[in-house]
Amino acid sequence: MGNMDIKEIDMRGQICPSTFITALREINLNKNEIKSEALKLVFITDNRDSTVTIPETAENMGYGTTVTKEEHHYRIEIFSARQ
């Protein structure tokens, strides 16, 4: 937990499925690091629909997720389910 890297991706203002497609790609590219608790992905988005689609898909893939509203946007975190 102590040395976990955080990769933050800002996707505010982007076209509708962009957030989901990018999130899916990042999860798949970094699956080993996330599962070994070496990495946490953070997506910053203003797309309300992403608060449905990204956590739902990530949880179905076996990851843990949290969604937090921050001022004008949402912060979606994807991490190992063991955390």
Next chain:
Amino acid sequence: MTLGGEWVTGLTSLVIGCIAGLVMHRSDFCMAGMMRDLFLFRRYTMLRVLALLVLANMILTEAFRQYGWIPLFPYPAFGPPSLSNLLGGALFGFGMVLAGGCVAGTLYKMGSGNVISMFAFAGLLAGSALYAEFHGVWKAFSDATVFAPGKITLAQLMEISQGTAVSAAIFILGIPVLYWWKSGAFVRRSYAAGYLQPWKASLIIALLVAISVIIIGIPLGITTSYAKFGSWFLNLVLPEHVRELAYFSAMPFRYANQLLGISYAGGPGPGYDDIALIQYPLIFGLVAGGLISSASLGEFRIYLKVPLPQLVSGLLGGVLMGLAARMAPSCNIWHLLGGLPILVMQSMLFGIGLLPGAWLGGKFLSGIVLKNN
């Protein structure tokens, strides 16, 4: 026309637009997303919600028609089916996926500050105006490919009563809707603030469409006004050219509103007429609804750092959608929420056309526009 009838028409459209915009924003009621996600991600929840909306509208409008509250039936401005409905629907489906929203989605998203939707809106105006350049050729093609002259609804084609046809459709659509309802397939888990479950939104929108039909005499329509906006801008720079184009001088929209005791007349040209009276407040309301909803949640924000391919996609999608909405003629809101529930054959063809268009749009978007995102 009396002043009273005009005011009631305009205010009805404005209130409907505001409520629809607010409800669509809160529930992420994106019809482009419904079609796109079906093919791109195999997600069906929102398409099920659309089926619920169509079913609710079928029941409402048929009940109101039986009560005699809908004197003009089928609604004015629908015609016999033609190949142009199918092709227009396909191009529209492609365009709306590229634009990231349909003609209504573009408006409420624009109201919430989305820059891509602003580009899509500009594209919609340009595409709608561009259609006027080849209206004559397309109209001839459309007329030549009509395959049930004088027949507008499925009931008319099958020579059965509207009540029988709609009852059968309610039964067929009702079975899966009831199953989805019982299995909880309409519910979405969202973390968005102030989230409205889409199934609730679909029932509210179905009611709004029915109110429009009863008071104004037609379901929700937007896109002729996009042609009007487009022709207005074109008129600023090329007034002679606008005068020469037959499409902009036509006034095809004419009917009498018995409830309000007034008659409407309008067309896609740049002047203020009854198309503007009905549709401008609806358009303004949809934008305002998105703005009110996002601002009240503290989510209104204009983000300018958008990748260029996405802006181009929004603009191009808007142009194609604007063109397609004139070719079809009309848009998803008119056909899926207005025509389909009363089994208008034009609308059924438009809906069928949407599917391959949305599939191709999804391929283009994920394979080209978002490839290097």
